[in-house]
Amino acid sequence: MNINSNKYTYVFAVVMVVLVATLLSIAATSLKPFQDKNVELEKKSDILRSIGIEGEDVESLFDQYIQEQLVIQNGEAIESEITAFDIDMASAVALAADKRQVPLFKAAVEGNTYYVLPVRGKGLWGPIWGYVALKGDGNTILGATFGHKTETPGLGAEIATPIFQDQFPGKKLFTTTYEGIEVRKGDASGDQQVDGISGGTITSVGVQDMISDCLKPYKPYLMSIADAALVPAVQLAPIVDSTLITAAL
Amino acid sequence: MSNEQKPAQEGLFSKKNRRLLIDPMNANNPVTVQVLGICSALAITVKLKPAIVMGLSVIVVTTMANLITSLMRNMIPNRIRIIVQLVVVAALVILVDQVLKAFVYDVSKQLSVFVGLIITNCIIMGRIEAFSLGNTPWKSVLDGLGNGAAYGGILIIVAFFRELLGNGTLLDYPVVEWMGLYDVGYKNNGMMLLPPMALIVVAMIIWVQRAKTPSLIEKD
Numbered sequence: 164m165n166i167n168s169n170k171y172t173y174v175f176a177v178v179m180v181v182l183v184a185t186l187l188s189i190a191a192t193s194l195k196p197f198q199d200k201n202v203e204l205e206k207k208s209d210i211l212r213s214i215g216i217e218g219e220d221v222e223s224l225f226d227q228y229i230q231e232q233l234v235i236q237n238g239e240a241i242e243s244e245i246t247a248f249d250i251d252m253a254s255a256v257a258l259a260a261d262k263r264q265v266p267l268f269k270a271a272v273e274g275n276t277y278y279v280l281p282v283r284g285k286g287l288w289g290p291i292w293g294y295v296a297l298k299g300d301g302n303t304i305l306g307a308t309f310g311h312k313t314e315t316p317g318l319g320a321e322i323a324t325p326i327f328q329d330q331f332p333g334k335k336l337f338t339t340t341y342e343g344i345e346v347r348k349g350d351a352s353g354d355q356q357v358d359g360i361s362g363g364t365i366t367s368v369g370v371q372d373m374i375s376d377c378l379k380p381y382k383p384y385l386m387s388i389a390d391a392a393l394v395p396a397v398q399l400a401p402i403v404d405s406t407l408i409t410a411a412l
Numbered sequence: 413m414s415n416e417q418k419p420a421q422e423g424l425f426s427k428k429n430r431r432l433l434i435d436p437m438n439a440n441n442p443v444t445v446q447v448l449g450i451c452s453a454l455a456i457t458v459k460l461k462p463a464i465v466m467g468l469s470v471i472v473v474t475t476m477a478n479l480i481t482s483l484m485r486n487m488i489p490n491r492i493r494i495i496v497q498l499v500v501v502a503a504l505v506i507l508v509d510q511v512l513k514a515f516v517y518d519v520s521k522q523l524s525v526f527v528g529l530i531i532t533n534c535i536i537m538g539r540i541e542a543f544s545l546g547n548t549p550w551k552s553v554l555d556g557l558g559n560g561a562a563y564g565g566i567l568i569i570v571a572f573f574r575e576l577l578g579n580g581t582l583l584d585y586p587v588v589e590w591m592g593l594y595d596v597g598y599k600n601n602g603m604m605l606l607p608p609m610a611l612i613v614v615a616m617i618i619w620v621q622r623a624k625t626p627s628l629i630e631k632d
Contacts, residue, residue: 167491172491175488176492176496179496179499183499186503187507197514198513201513204517
């Protein structure tokens with residue numbers, strides 16, 4: 164047989180491509196469950212990291228600390244067909260803020276309640292994302308973690324490092340004048356300001372836009388938490404008074 | 413019964429075959445002598461673990477690619493042989509990538525695009541074109557193993573020095589701290605973590621190798 168004839172060449176190419184395609188699709192399908200599991204574990208460990216929990220056994224830590232997973236739309240917890248954990252933020256943020264269904268993770272650590280909200284936006288080259296954890300007042304940031312797909316190493320990619328992320332704890336999301344966190348150049352001493360990355364301006368601005376955009380659907384919900392957090396303090400006052408009275412008697 | 417005389421059977425590990433395995437380690441090293449695969453040697457040698465995984469991946473790909481193309485060598489139409497080689501290599505690389513993603517996810521994230529770029533690693537295409545298309549499967553396997561291991565070996569040497577001097581750790585184990593060097597004022601050299609230092613370490617390996625192997629020294 165002449166292996167250099169046109170006919171043979173075509174047949175050889177077709178057979179080879181079909182064989183290889185079959186092999187690769189079998190491999191991809193059979194390995195998919197393992198890969199999905201890895202992605203899920205990574206997501207769980209990212210959420211835990213934002214509330215300062217790190218450890219080997221992510222699965223059980225997640226079950227231990229994350230008490231509730233809510234789906235939020237327009238600031239209210241709703242019943243949804245899809246579970247909060249499975250919501251794809253990429254397609255959620257593509258919708259208008261009032262149409263989004265977004266997840267909110269409620270964590271309980273040593274008696275304190277924390278709220279973790281996922282954020283997602285655009286960097287310079289591709290998507291950036293992260294998790295912002297709030298303290299029980301629904302306003303003060305406990306911790307934040309960010310990730311990126313293709314930001315420039317040493318510049319934009321620095322948002323994924325502690326140097327950048329460690330600025331967030333203690334900052335506030337809401338004041339009467341601004342909602343979100345301002346990523347700025349130079350002085351960042353304000354309650355709502357963090358220092359951006361030199362040479363990574365577009366990524367830094369991306370983080371700022373991402374936070375203020377992703378905050379929108381949560382705002383009324385977080386506000387109601389903030390109000391609720393104030394109530395016990397008010398209730399405490401009479402009790403203190405009555406004990407004083409008893410003591411006086 | 414034929415009267416034809418059987419050719420003398422060559423042993424599996426005859427001297428000639430052993431040379432196929434050992435030559436790439438020194439006199440014909442793909443990285444330090446042929447200067448191939450340098451790009452990935454710079455990129456993924458910051459830490460030892462990714463370097464080891466990358467080395468193993470390349471060994472698997474070169475060996476399998478050599479074996480498969482050698483088995484097919486009398487069937488491949490000459491005009492599309494480069495495409496056939498690419499398809500074989502690409503399929504193997506995708507397989508390796510999928511397996512890494514499924515079982516060593518964190519390392520696969522660190523290696524990121526470089527697993528995919530094994531396809532363009534000149535060592536692999538070079539060995540197929542130069543060797544396995546003209547040799548029997550067993551010899552091709554040895555050649556693939558030898559070249560893959562030689563590449564992986566260089567990667568591991570470079571990563572060893574970069575992680576140790578740049579980060580003070582080996583496989584994330586804090587060796588320098590354990591030796592107590594920080595207490596006497598030792599500091600990690602952050603420059604070791606930057607790409608240029610990988611080139612300099614490779615150059616030093618070449619220097620040592622040439623000093624020890626006179627046959628590699630060019631005559632002026």
